Amino acid sequence: MLELNNVEVIYDRVVLVLKGLSLKVPPHSIVALLGANGAGKTTTLKAISGLLQVERGKVTDGQVIFQGEDITNWDPEKVSRKGIFHVLEGRHVFEHLTVEENLLAATCLRRDRQGIKEDLEKVYSYFPRLKELRRKIAGYLSGGEQQMLAIGRALMSRPHLVLLDEPSLGLSPLLVSEIFHIVKEINRRERTTILVVEQNARVALSVADYAYVMENGRIVLEGEPEKLRENEDVREFYLGLTPEGRKSYREVKHYKRRKRWLS
């Protein structure tokens, strides 16, 4: 459904962030993109949704292909009209609007009132909490509620592909698993394809059908979640597990092993 081929992204004509990244997202699947801070995960999503342009970034090489069409460097509006919807890192709800207004704002491309009403109910059925809060100002919601709102807002446009940027940011472990559970539900029931970027590898691997690990603007590892979970490096760097069980961070010599990942 979505394919990135050797994508290279440069910010401000100077800073090279993605150095030939390729990945594939098959239809109706959940694909996880893991990696440490600054690996280029968010940039990858922005390269797909077109939001790079607003930050003076550009895809300078390679292509982004969506449903057989080359959408490299398209305007964000045009990309969202194709059915790609980007849930930004840090939620970015419209703070001074109510919950319901937030959801309605995402329907501006649609004209079918009846359908909008149905979708509103659908979002409330996934997130009953939002229904209770529908008249509240979004800025005063808790972090978890805002994240639910951000995902609900994505559903309102009936997307084919949702780009989910770090939904676990700043949330309690319980909320994180609840939100991922709902994401899985949405994927199963609506057949929505999801590309999720996460630092929390454990929870991301638990819902994903396939996963990529990024480092320094490149994919360094990929595979089924089960396979990745068994990979020694992933276990140590992303899940905090070693053959001897948990290990003190004082003894970890990351740089030695990671060196071979950074070419």
Add this chain to the structure above:
Amino acid sequence: MFWQLLLTGLAIGSIYALVALGFVLIYKASGCLNFAQGEFLLLGAYVALTLVTTYKVPFLPAVILTLAVAALAGLVVERLVLRPLIGEPVISVIMVTLGLSALMRGIFQALWGTDTRVFPPIFPQEPVSLGGVSVSAVYLWSLGLAVLLLLLLSLFFKFTTTGIVMRAVADDQQAALSVGISVKRVFGITWAIAAVVAAVGGILLGNINGVNASLASLGLKVLPVVILGGLESVPGAVVGGFVIGLIESFVGGYLDPLVGGGLREVVPFVILLLVLLVRPYGLFGEEIIERV
């Protein structure tokens, strides 16, 4: 005397509120101060005047036509002048609106000259008596129309998708882009609405004071209004408009005779200075929502 001043103050204040509203809309949507707001006022006044006097169009159709022209002018200005500047520093955009104001003023002078022109009598000439206070009908009409328009606009922002989308863009541009809102289109609509409300203000003021280039200086008067109300606040623009209108009216009535006149022109800017010193965000400046 008091009631008379109160009513004229409210009427003028409602017009200030309208013009300030356009100013605030543009600021909220794009973070840009539009120094050409006064020229849009002038545009409305001149177009309506020309339609009524030269082409003998009846007043109401003339107003509707004028509003259409104003909306179009707003769209064109946004498309030609502002859109190429998206992503440029705000200060450059502000300088461009200053340039735009000079340009528009020049064009108007070339087209309509510099003499003060008067609208043919449209509103009834004999003053209306309200519980012993006599006010000229123009003021009452202005007040009524401005309040009606303010109400319509607030309903628009609350209940229509376009209105909600406009507020969404004002709130968070990046998020708006990510949910597929066309920010460019919203900017266009914002400028069109700002131009339309300014044109209404221009027509009303033109009926009260006559039309000449000095009408545009009202665009400057709007600055104290929006600073007082808070630059990002729509209700602030409305309250600020009425407050400044009333203060001007009372100062003009009670203090001007004592000092020999002219004070009413100065007082709004004195208030501007005081507000900037004491409460730089204005009365209703953006409430920054912070969760603790």
